[in-house]
Amino acid sequence: MTLLNLLASRSSRMKASEIRELLKLLDQPDIISFAGGIPDPSLFPAEAIGDAYQAVLGGTDAGAALQYQVSEGFLPLRKWLAAHMGKLGVQCDEGNIFITSGSQQALDYLGKLFLSPGDTALVTWPTYLGALQAFNAYEPRYDRLNTAGGNMTPEAYRAAAAANGGKVKFAYLVPDFANPTGNTLDTKQREAVLDLAGELDIAVIEDAAYRALRYDGEGVPPILALDCARSGGIDHARTLYCGSFSKILSPGMRVGWVCAPRHVVEKLVLMKQASDLHSPSINQMVMHRVAETVFDAQADKLIGAYRKRRDALLGALEANMPDGISWSRPDGGMFVWLTLPEGTDATELLARSVKEARVAFVPGNAFYADGTGRNTLRMSFTLADDRAVNEGVPRLAKLLRG
Amino acid sequence: MTLLNLLASRSSRMKASEIRELLKLLDQPDIISFAGGIPDPSLFPAEAIGDAYQAVLGGTDAGAALQYQVSEGFLPLRKWLAAHMGKLGVQCDEGNIFITSGSQQALDYLGKLFLSPGDTALVTWPTYLGALQAFNAYEPRYDRLNTAGGNMTPEAYRAAAAANGGKVKFAYLVPDFANPTGNTLDTKQREAVLDLAGELDIAVIEDAAYRALRYDGEGVPPILALDCARSGGIDHARTLYCGSFSKILSPGMRVGWVCAPRHVVEKLVLMKQASDLHSPSINQMVMHRVAETVFDAQADKLIGAYRKRRDALLGALEANMPDGISWSRPDGGMFVWLTLPEGTDATELLARSVKEARVAFVPGNAFYADGTGRNTLRMSFTLADDRAVNEGVPRLAKLLRG
Incomplete structure (x- = not known):
């Protein structure tokens, strides 16, 4: 998600002339940007x-690499991913793996599979903006999923959905180092999501895009692994795991996957056949080779680099930010989430910040399905160099002190 | 479209056990297949x-090639394509070009853009099966577009659409060397399609996947070029041109494009952002380089090779087929279309042909929106070698003689 796209999609809230002015400013090299939620391209395993x-x-694969391919994806990559999921505690085989053009496509297809107009999707407040766009x-209609507990009763969710003329169809969440908050659900919280989904008899869409980027602490089992344990195996599970190579290997190759019960994979395959036939054969074959050889080493390399940047950003926030501002302390991923004093509008702040402090970030309210959260903002640390941390944060803090 | 996919999608008409048996037979190397509508992989510019x-x-592009990209596509490729369209008689710029993951994705997005349940799409009888799947x-609902003339009146089309609770939204066609018939519309027929579309005030989706593969005669202007001439320029046109690199350079890289009025491109960009963010950056950058350097030479190479195979297939049909069977004589593309005597069922024939003659083809009725055309079949000549022509055609002809 680039800031440009984000701002373009916000055109109903900002005037076109304001957006144009802002974009012109963002093109200038002296702007320090914490906005883009993208990997550091200098770290790609090019x-x-x-x-x-x-x-x-x-080699002899050239013909197959440039030719049409089956819609479910390149078999050796699907087998590698089934083994990869096994290491995460999900026993499955290639029949449970479906290759997508990035995990954004998985969200689009799952939205298409489950949602009719007026149905209800449960999402966290805030949640990944791209998921809202896909759905x-x-x-x-959206209803709120509170992963810290204190959810509505199943009856109340059902009644609210019925009042809108639809049904509750799924809960969507990013359980590891979430975009945008950086927060991670512990096992108990994951089990609680499964309890609620079970009571509602709905699917759970587990967006695991950041899972491999853990900088501290122990890994938590995927929701899908907990689901398999309670349901008796993946083909009985209600959880659909969306994985991505974008954060570890390359987003520009557009390779992601869904790990799900066989009957869901079969429906996704028919959908893909009608929608774009298959993801590029050559990229799937290349991703298989690269994943086999450098996935773990590349994850370790990124963890080392991004951990330092996260620590530097957190340190600079601690040293500079005035009272009344709080932020998340993520164990991984790409983002720190700031909460400003009530009444502060982060969209207005961005316009001032770009002009006066020459610092950019993403205003938080775009991540709220109900348009609230105006006093929140997201900072990405994946591209935060010394100058960003040592100059950008103090300049933003100065602006916030007023 | 592989035969495997085709047969899988036909499961409602054939028994699952029949399909399984057929697929097992198709895996065997002694089967001569005219079924797959795919390029010859030995001719790819690998x-x-x-x-x-x-x-x-x-080089210095590596970071950009592996990074996220804007949803509309890689700018230099869009500029190259605008110039390419200019050579075909369509004056436009990069703002009229939208990059897709193959032209199948263009059909999916245009279906999504125009169609609500119950609306009417006009298609030829038969038409490209993948378009029907996308739509x-x-x-x-489908109504019949007769490109040879003799269409219903606009009022009659409108009344039939309204009786179904929707409106006529677009006419879809493959004007050059169509899949599946191999037929090409002359300029007068193209103008007639535009006349009808104008009277109905609907869009025209021009699927130009095979356009560059002309073996005989002079090129006919794209419908979009004729539309621009009468409407006063591309931004006033009603025609949406779907192009593809799949038939000339590589289908496995999944790069296609739409050339259309700016206001349509803008809607497609928002759709793509929500659906898969963008087509792979690296494939777009590579396709740009390859198109710049070898597109024309590669088209010439394929034209030389496929023309010979078409001629050989047509010669073998002439020499072997019994009376009562007719076929198309395409000026380009990949396909010859056979019409068998009334009452012959090509699906039943396929089952017998695979078992007894060891020859495969695609039964024609899958290409008919109304499921008729049971006495038709499609043969592809792109992979037809000497053995296919000299042994396969006589064996099929023998079976047809009964």
């Missing part, structure tokens, strides 16, 4: 990826 | 593509 393209196109195409 | 991947990943997701 050499390994280049070698893999060369190996695939230089919005199918005209749902 | 070396040029490999060099381009190496150049992109070995079916949006639950339209």
